[in-house]
């Protein structure tokens with residue numbers, strides 16, 4: 391081949407590539423059924439300002455709050471995330487008609503009311519359900535246990551009521567449960583000791599949960615536990631132990647009563663808040679072996695000398711005050 395043919399070939403090739411790129415970028419990727427569903431959702435949400443670019447002249451995979459998957463799912467919508475908005479509506483039942491949805495989020499929207507729609511049980515690929523800082527009412531639905539791929543559940547900051555469904559524990563991948571700041575009553579389900587995923591995050595604070603913490607929770611490897619501001623009673627010592635991988639435990643403002651002297655903490659512990667309970671006994675010497683970053687055992691019924699060492703003297707008296715007869719630095723010396 392002479393030089394000229396080479397150059398011509400090169401140019402034809404470059405032209406072809408450019409052509410391909412233009413075709414690829416101008417063709418609508420959006421799945422036609424998904425587009426129709428999204429427009430119904432927009433309508434159900436009363437055409438809010440946040441969705442102003444949900445307009446048929448654009449590819450719906452480029453709409454705000456929407457993300458499409460790759461060719462293996464025919465570019466179906468896999469993620470719908472709407473947050474920080476002012477919308478007065480309910481969660482549109484049509485979200486159940488986005489069959490490849492993996493992530494669904496409605497977060498911090500001023501006036502989303504009503505219940506969690508049952509249609510979401512159609513979303514068999516759903517991994518993350520994040521419906522928080524809304525004004526949802528009704529129960530934490532039992533039907534959530536049909537979402538077998540769910541690994542993240544966040545329903546915090548709503549007005550959900552009733553008890554926590556024990557069926558959630560049947561979800562094999564669930565690793566994060568945040569139901570805090572609702573109006574939940576009843577007990578923590580016994581079944582919650584059978585969650586499979588680790589580490590596990592269980593956040594149930596600011597509800598009206600009562601009864602005792604199930605012994606079975608001692609089986610779980612938690613990273614974070616927050617049961618603060620409920621009405622839990624009885625023992626919590628099953629949540630502790632030298633082999634735990636927990637980083638943070640907040641049990642403050644309950645009515646727990648157990649002997650702290652038996653409670654060993656593990657080296658992973660960074661944050662421990664037990665304030666405002668009825669905890670008895672003394673602070674174990676074992677606690678001086680690890681470096682806690684935050685500790686609060688105030689407003690309990692503890693007694694005896696605060697062991698010297700580790701990080702225990704690095705905290706001020708507000709960590710230890712309002713107990714029955716704790717003494718020693720940073721409190722007054724023992725008599």
Ligand SMILES: *[C@@H]1O[C@H](CO)[C@@H](O)[C@H](O)[C@H]1NC(C)=O
Nearest residue numbers: 461462463464465466489490
């Ligand atoms: C993608 O679309 C084709 C043609 O409509 C269909 O046969 C195939 O099942 C679809 N694939 C998926 C993952 O939905």
Ligand SMILES: *[C@@H]1O[C@H](CO)[C@@H](O)[C@H](O)[C@H]1NC(C)=O
Nearest residue numbers: 477478479480500501502503
């Ligand atoms: C909230 O939404 C309800 C109905 O969806 C409506 O009646 C009410 O006026 C809304 N409140 C505000 C503050 O927008």
Ligand SMILES: *[C@@H]1O[C@H](CO)[C@@H](O)[C@H](O)[C@H]1NC(C)=O
Nearest residue numbers: 498499500501502523524525
């Ligand atoms: C929920 O509604 C109450 C009044 O009914 C309102 O004060 C509150 O701000 C709302 N919460 C959210 C997150 O919009």
Ligand SMILES: *[C@@H]1O[C@H](CO)[C@@H](O)[C@H](O)[C@H]1NC(C)=O
Nearest residue numbers: 608630631632633634654656
């Ligand atoms: C902690 O682990 C050690 C070593 O694996 C084991 O011997 C011990 O029995 C365990 N302790 C508890 C309380 O499970």
Ligand SMILES: *[C@@H]1O[C@H](CO)[C@@H](O)[C@H](O)[C@H]1NC(C)=O
Nearest residue numbers: 665685686688689706708709
């Ligand atoms: C521990 O909790 C009590 C009660 O809420 C609070 O007054 C105190 O400041 C807290 N201590 C620290 C060190 O934060």
